[in-house]
Amino acid sequence: MKILLTTLILLTMFPTYSHGKWFGSDTYAECLLDEDVKDAKTKEGVRAIERACKIRHPEYDWNRHLRSLRVSAHKSYSNYSDCELVKVVKRNGDFSDKALIDHYGINPSTCD
Numbered sequence: 283m284k285i286l287l288t289t290l291i292l293l294t295m296f297p298t299y300s301h302g303k304w305f306g307s308d309t310y311a312e313c314l315l316d317e318d319v320k321d322a323k324t325k326e327g328v329r330a331i332e333r334a335c336k337i338r339h340p341e342y343d344w345n346r347h348l349r350s351l352r353v354s355a356h357k358s359y360s361n362y363s364d365c366e367l368v369k370v371v372k373r374n375g376d377f378s379d380k381a382l383i384d385h386y387g388i389n390p391s392t393c394d
Contacts, residue, residue: 307335307338307339309342310335310336310342313334313338314331314335319331319332340387344385344386344387347385347386348364348367348386348388351367351368351386352364352367355370364386364388365388365390365393365394368382368386368390369390369393371386371390372390379391
């Protein structure tokens with residue numbers, strides 16, 4: 283009983299810290315709202331917030347690049363999955379796996 287009481291007292295006395303994504307933004311749009319883009323005074327301030335949110339949420343750029351790839355791809359690739367499209371890009375160009383991972387978020391060598 284003393285251990286339980288001591289633990290309870292210690293837990294209430296010390297501040298708790300939130301871990302990433304528990305109370306933070308889950309998406310790029312939420313990140314922009316959390317960082318109060320509307321309160322930025324200059325264009326440079328807005329760009330800095332956008333860069334920080336893109337670093338925190340790279341999936342926003344990945345999805346945008348994949349949509350662009352799908353739109354520009356030939357009609358014969360319309361039934362391809364995202365992974366298959368990235369494999370076609372690697373096969374037709376001189377791109378490293380790292381470059382494709384950074385740009386699309388998909389590793390063409392390991393995806394199925």
